[in-house]
Amino acid sequence: MSEIDGPGGPTNVTVVVLEDHEMVASALETVLDQDPRLRVVGTTSRIDDAVKVVAERSPTVVVTDLRLDGVEIADQLHRFTDACPEVRILVVTGWATERTLFDSLDHGAHGFIGKAQGLDELVDAVVRVAAGETVVAPPLLPALVRRTSQQGGRDRTNLTPRELEVLRLLAEGTGTRDMATHLAVSPNTIRNHVRAVLGKLGAGSRLEAVTIARRMDLIAPVEQ
Secondary structure, eight states: OOOEEETTEEESEEEEEEOSOHHHHHHHHHHHHHSTTEEEEEEESOHHHHHHHHHHHOOSEEEEOSEETTEEOGGGTHHHHHHOTTOEEEEEESOOOHHHHHHHHHTTOSEEEETTSOHHHHHHHHHHHHTTOOEEOGGGHHHHHHHHHHHGGGGTTOOOHHHHHHHHHHHTTOOHHHHHHHHTSOHHHHHHHHHHHHHHHTOSSHHHHHHHHHHTTSSOOOOO
16 A cells, blocks of 8 residues: 555555464554554464565555564565565564664564564654654664764665665676576566665666665675
């Protein structure tokens, strides 16, 4: 479902909730559904099921815990954008540390907040992430600012790790089908990633995207 910007932020925001504690999942679903801007279209405790729902329903935002059955899933967040490149990911966790923040952002998260934050803050985070913002728990903002200043221009594009991987393959001259084989996804998923890369870099073609990326030091320059 598409988003429409209104005075209170984007509306018609569809949400999938991934949480393995039934009571917490029920509370999240209830509070999100109570906001007129939001509609929960799926709630599950298993990442495989969540990815399937994302692929089928193309939600605006996935709200996900970072640990399922005691196992961190930061390195699997890319599965949501593989299934639907336009989806936004908000991590809501009881383990809000600098390490888990950076692990989540590096694997495709667009927002990261702690479970200790209030329900109003959760709703606000979902709306802001849906609007294209990056939302981070206030106690961790200084750490994010430090890393951003150290990395300079690398963060300006907001490319996900998978999109950077596609960009590097573009620079190597890899075709769509070969990229799909290499990354174990469908050619259509690759085309979606390429469109996302071009959009974020403001490029009109694959060649222009590679040129811009080299200028921004996102990928290695051509050896002379």
